[in-house]
Amino acid sequence: NAGVTQTPKFQVLKTGQSMTLQCAQDMNHEYMSWYRQDPGMGLRLIHYSVGAGITDQGEVPNGYNVSRSTTEDFPLRLLSAAPSQTSVYFCASRRQGYSSYEQYFGPGTRLTVT
Amino acid sequence: EDKVVQSPLSLVVHEGDTVTLNCSYEVTNFRSLLWYKQEKKAPTFLFMLTSSGIEKKSGRLSSILDKKELFSILNITATQTGDSAVYLCAVGAGEAAGNKLTFGGGTRVLVKP
Numbered sequence: 001n002a003g004v005t006q007t008p009k010f011q012v013l014k015t016g017q018s019m020t021l022q023c024a025q026d027m028n029h030e031y032m033s034w035y036r037q038d039p040g041m042g043l044r045l046i047h048y049s050v051g052a053g054i055t056d057q058g059e060v061p062n063g064y065n066v067s068r069s070t071t072e073d074f075p076l077r078l079l080s081a082a083p084s085q086t087s088v089y090f091c092a093s094r095r096q097g098y099s100s101y102e103q104y105f106g107p108g109t110r111l112t113v114t
Numbered sequence: 115e116d117k118v119v120q121s122p123l124s125l126v127v128h129e130g131d132t133v134t135l136n137c138s139y140e141v142t143n144f145r146s147l148l149w150y151k152q153e154k155k156a157p158t159f160l161f162m163l164t165s166s167g168i169e170k171k172s173g174r175l176s177s178i179l180d181k182k183e184l185f186s187i188l189n190i191t192a193t194q195t196g197d198s199a200v201y202l203c204a205v206g207a208g209e210a211a212g213n214k215l216t217f218g219g220g221t222r223v224l225v226k227p
Contacts, residue, residue, distance in 0.1 A: 035217075040219055040220075041219055042202055042204075042218050042219045042220050043217040045215070048214065090157075102148070102159050103159070103215065104159075105158075107155060107156055108156055
């Protein structure tokens with residue numbers, strides 16, 4: 001199993017550009033989520049999905065869109081990049097249910113917006 | 115709004131010392147508390163705690179949860195340089211379908227030889 005994979009590993013964008021961060025998992029997990037990590041702030045939830053076709057907002061959703069057309073893939077779209085979106089982005093997945101909170105994280109994407 | 119606070123923000127110890135990390139929380143509909151270790155990459159899972167007073171152990175690491183006082187501690191005994199990392203605490207809360215993790219800001223541990 002590859003686990004959770006993310007592409008790209010690094011990206012530099014200019015303000016106003018759009019892009020999609022890719023995330024895929026091969027563990028048949030129902031629950032997938034996107035976090036951003038800024039220095040000293042831990043991880044903050046952007047969007048999450050409890051299954052194909054179902055998504056919801058997390059703590060910091062503004063400026064980001066998601067969709068979940070398959071169980072395996074959960075892309076994150078930046079609509080019009082801003083310097084405030086400079087961060088490290090982690091995708092994570094886990095099985096659904098109360099007793100299954102162990103999340104598996106992808107390797108991260110380091111995004112810089114100039 | 116759910117809140118998770120970790121202390122201290124950072125600490126420096128020498129090999130062989132014991133370290134105690136704290137995590138306090140205020141959440142609605144608590145389900146579990148998790149500890150992760152993060153080196154220069156993605157967080158890796160250490161423990162999940164759901165019941166008060168039951169210690170979980172893995173080698174030199176141990177953790178316990180107090181659901182009455184709303185906190186958890188992570189202990190690392192006989193520290194080694196490989197224990198240098200950011201330790202993240204996260205609390206799972208909410209209803210089944212939308213249950214989410216809220217992370218604390220982390221504690222950075224540096225173990226000197």
